[in-house]
Amino acid sequence: MERFGILLVGSVRHADVILVSGALNKKGAKRLKRLYEQASKPCLVIAVGSCAVGQGIFRGSYPISERPVDEVLPVACYVPGCPPKPEAIIAGVAKLLEKLRGER
Amino acid sequence: MSEWEERLRQGLGERIIKLSELGRRIYIEVLSRDIKEVARYIFQDLGARFITVSGMDKEREFELIYHFGLDSDGAVISVRVKLDKNRLEIDSISGIIKGAEFIEREIYELLGVGFKGHPNLRPLLGAENWREGFYPLRRNR
């Protein structure tokens, strides 16, 4: 991923993008919101995987949050798949970056 | 009578209410008050390996099944106990088998069964986020 100019950082304060993967459980939803609020804006959210895109196969399960990720955070890009292939994730990020460059 | 049936009857005698054997699967039923002695016998005397406990709300009653592996023979012994739905408690076997600690906590959390003598009976999976009195594996009446 570093080849594309993407670097993993250890703190949300240094992040420009947040990648959310997996089904959100009730515990997670609150924390995710808090984390996003701590990130310096602009900060884009990418939902990776069918569970982040829309709860996927765990929909309706009791510990899973009733609100999918995009009702907790503003999602800029959806990468479906269970699991999404590595190429799909990179394609999603690349598309998002392209879109941003286009808009500037 | 197979060798395992013989050894079970020898060690547990009257405690066995029912016994059925099919291939490598042996199911026995015992009274909940006998669980410590039964678990001890199977784990210590028979040298079986503790696999896990499965719990279930069967509406008229609750049922716990304690599963043990007889690895030398490729068999599994499953011990069934029935619990009165108005008195959901049973002795903990964690004093005999340390590996039972977590699963008893999980059953406590998901089914609301109390394990007497458990050293650390508190939720395992994060129940503090769920509603009071919510036991996910119970059937809603």
Next chain:
Amino acid sequence: MKSLIPIGPFHPLQEEPELFLLELDGETVVGIDIQLGYNHRGIEKLSEAKTYEQITFLVERICGICSNSHPLAYVQAVEEIIRCEVPKRALYIRAVIAELERIHSHLLWLGLAGHFLGYNTVWMWAWKYREPVLEILELLTGNRNHYAMMKIGGVRRDIERKNIEKVLKALKELEGKLSELTQAILDDPVLHLRLKGIGVLSREDIREYGALGPTARASGVEIDVRKNHPYSVYNEVEWKVITQESGDVFGKAVVRCLECFESIKIIQQCLEKLPEGEIDALVKEIPAGEGIGLAEAPRGEVFHYVLSDGSNQPLRHKIRAPSYMNIPTCQVSVQGAELSDVVLILAGIDPCYCCTERLGVVDYRSKARVMSGEDLVRLSQAKTARIKKEL
């Protein structure tokens, strides 16, 4: 340069670690509190609302690296209820997929151990050699994980003859590379110093906790579902159960390395002996009854219990993954350990790797949280660097 921070089941967004909370006295660990549930998804309950076929896909997703073992144990439990005979060809294919998974899981672990040790070369090589295995899986099943191969009564996809040559060739190459990697690891004096004597579990510990898989086998306990409760075709091919006597993290690493070679052997024999025939018993109905299915996942025994009332959804589905039994052994293995060794001791039992991210250190006296998981990884890497200098 844009930056990314991953958050999700593998890096749960927690300020407070929730999985392992260590209590320290000075630099020594005196206690550990283990809490699970960060990724509780209610799968057993969800199962009751799904059909038997749907459940195969559900249980695949319990874990991304034991993705095949859960469906395998599950379909075996249901097949026990039906008492159906699974065609031989399907049984062979099951073993091929299961062993491929074992190899890629062990290599994943090796890479992580390398990372925790601060041995980035090991990390890179292990993950590099993992790629061909994932490619084989993609060739045979269409996916790098979540293969959707298991089916009640058989397997969902056949292995085409034209692919067998490719796979055998790739495995031969892999064997050579793995030999080199294994030798390099096992001969390394720094690794001996870092991994020997830490995280020791005795045979008694293994028995009391019901520990499984390489964790148990590294302590000399010869339990392996493939040998003890044979399923698929493990009793028709030649292979051996790998054990070590030391019970320490080094022993656990050796077991995992050597198991890869046994897995390669098993796959080769299965592909060479693959009989013609059906891959599916075409099951129509599930009668009432109960069934138990066991399978040896890379981490140890997976246990599924299914209760059927004759309808198309189970009445109860109990799932027990191996890490559930292995994780509590940490209470023993970290006692008295040096803080810089903790990460390796925990990694030694190979929990879902995300678990080791969820570490925290609490000072015994002040009860204040003083360190995070990342800090502990850095401590471990620093220790390795120190030892290297001294040699």
